[in-house]
Amino acid sequence: MRLKLFLILVLSSMFAFAQNKSNSTQDYINTYAKIAIEQEKQYGIPACITLAQGILESGSGRSRLATEANNHFGIKCHNDWKGKKIYKDDDAKNECFRVYDNPEQSYIDHSLFLVGKKRYAELFKLKITDYKGWAKGLKQAGYATNPKYPQLLIDIIELYDLADISKSYEIETKKEIAETAIKQNETKKEKEEVKAPKVKEKKKPFWKRWKENRQERKKEKEKRKLEKELQKIIDEQDINRMDFEVEF
Numbered sequence: 001m002r003l004k005l006f007l008i009l010v011l012s013s014m015f016a017f018a019q020n021k022s023n024s025t026q027d028y029i030n031t032y033a034k035i036a037i038e039q040e041k042q043y044g045i046p047a048c049i050t051l052a053q054g055i056l057e058s059g060s061g062r063s064r065l066a067t068e069a070n071n072h073f074g075i076k077c078h079n080d081w082k083g084k085k086i087y088k089d090d091d092a093k094n095e096c097f098r099v100y101d102n103p104e105q106s107y108i109d110h111s112l113f114l115v116g117k118k119r120y121a122e123l124f125k126l127k128i129t130d131y132k133g134w135a136k137g138l139k140q141a142g143y144a145t146n147p148k149y150p151q152l153l154i155d156i157i158e159l160y161d162l163a164d165i166s167k168s169y170e171i172e173t174k175k176e177i178a179e180t181a182i183k184q185n186e187t188k189k190e191k192e193e194v195k196a197p198k199v200k201e202k203k204k205p206f207w208k209r210w211k212e213n214r215q216e217r218k219k220e221k222e223k224r225k226l227e228k229e230l231q232k233i234i235d236e237q238d239i240n241r242m243d244f245e246v247e248f
Contacts, residue, residue, distance in 0.1 A: 025227065028060040029160060032072075035107045037166050043111040044124055048162035049134045050107065052153040059230045064088060070100040073110040131157050152229070159223050 032054060036047040057073045058066035065071040069086045077085055077096035084099035100106045114120045119141045126133045135153040138144070146152075157163055204212075 025055055025060040025156075025160060025223070025230070028055055028058075029162070029165075031061070032103065032107070033165055035104050039107055039111045040128070040166055043115050044128065045111055045114055046128050046131055046134055047166045048131050048157045049138075049153065050110065051162055051165065052131075052135075052156040053110070053138075054107070055156050055230070056149075056152055060227075062231075065097055066103070068099075069097060070103045070106055071097055072103055072106045075106065075109050075113070129163070131163055155222075155226060159219060159226060 029051060032051060033047070036050040036054070039045055039050055040047040054061075054072045057063075058071075061067070061072070065074060065086070065088070069084075071086070074090070075098045076090075077098055081096075081098055086097050086099050087094050088097060089095065090097075098106075098109070100109075114123070120138075120143075123134055123137045123141070126137065132150075132154055135150040135157075138153075139147075139150045143149070203209075
């Protein structure tokens with residue numbers, strides 16, 4: 001009986017861990033980074049800001065709007081919307097939100113909103129690297145009413161190293177292209193490399209490794225804290241996501 005109970009607990013923990021891992025913020029970043037970077041190139045909105053907003057607005061893609069409507073930024077219908085609709089309580093009861101065929105359409109709509117409103121014009125005078133200025137500027141321009149909104153965006157960007165996401169992605173893409181070209185041009189003879197004998201690496205003392213990894217552990221702790229806050233936003237809907245009450 002005890003063994004059976006133990007196995008149930010272990011399997012439950014493994015399932016919960018796998019489920020959490022599949023819905024992690026890092027997975028969201030890996031999935032939507034390219035779209036955010038494309039928006040940066042086309043509209044001049046920092047990719048890190050767009051990604052951070054997507055993470056915050058959709059709870060890393062776990063919100064009902066994201067999963068059922070591909071709506072990652074809480075974009076409401078308004079009079080000019082002719083597409084599919086979904087209804088949920090927000091500022092008022094049973095409000096209308098846009099349904100997209102895919103998440104990319106939601107990202108494009110988000111960009112068009114920021115570019116098309118005069119009150120956000122000052123943001124585009126900031127450097128593309130000034131994510132703190134963008135985060136604070138969005139709040140000042142009336143994007144969200146939550147006083148913690150700018151700091152939440154900044155925390156997400158810094159905890160997940162998003163500040164240089166565009167540069168990192170371009171470097172990685174160029175590296176992949178180069179590697180593919182090399183592989184295509186390699187002959188069978190070139191592939192037969194002489195393997196050098198492996199030298200057994202001497203492990204550092206435990207105390208030294210613990211000290212070196214202390215900062216990383218601290219960062220992971222902050223990430224877990226942020227994940228809980230994101231989940232709370234989904235569960236309790238305690239953030240006024242976006243100011244889409246104006247005519248879109």
